[in-house]
Each structure stands twice: as C-alpha cells, then as structure tokens.
Amino acid sequence: MLIGALPLEADAFYIHDVAIAQEARGRGHAEAVVTTLLEVVSCFPRTCLISVYGTVPFWQRFGFVESDEAPAPEKLAAYGADARFMVRLTPD
16 A cells, blocks of 8 residues: 555654665665655654664764664564664754
8 A cells, every 4th residue: 555645743754674685785876775765855854763784884874873762672672682773863
C-alpha cells in the first residue's frame, strides 16, 4: 500500500534502510543517495535512524549524532548489540 501523503503533524523523517549492492560499493553512491535524501526531507525538523553494523561514523559524516531519545531499550536491542539511535537536526 502506498502512502498518499505524510501527516501534516509529522515532525521527523525516519530512514530505515540504505543499501548499495556489493559490486557498486566504494564509488560514492551511498553518499550521493543520502545527500539527495536529506535534501528531499529538509522540510522535517529532524531525521532519525538506527545505525547498525558499525555504521555510526558513516552517519556522523552527514551530521547525525547519537541520541538519548532512543526507542525503548528492548526495541533497540532487537537491531543488535551495536544498534545506536541517531538524530540529525535539519539546518535552518
């Protein structure tokens, strides 16, 4: 089912998955995708995600920081021991 429109009261955009095929890695595609995505969602005050597989440094390059407002610990734990909730405030 497609979402017809985002709710007007939405105050955050959540990134769930960004994946690049193994044979295409190392060519800057992930950076291009994330940069474009952040431009598209710039109407939201913040963008959130759960970093997994040791990708915190990757997300930090785009202004994401670890946040204490993480989901309940048991929900975060479901993503693995290295899961970190991260937030990026949209620049004015």
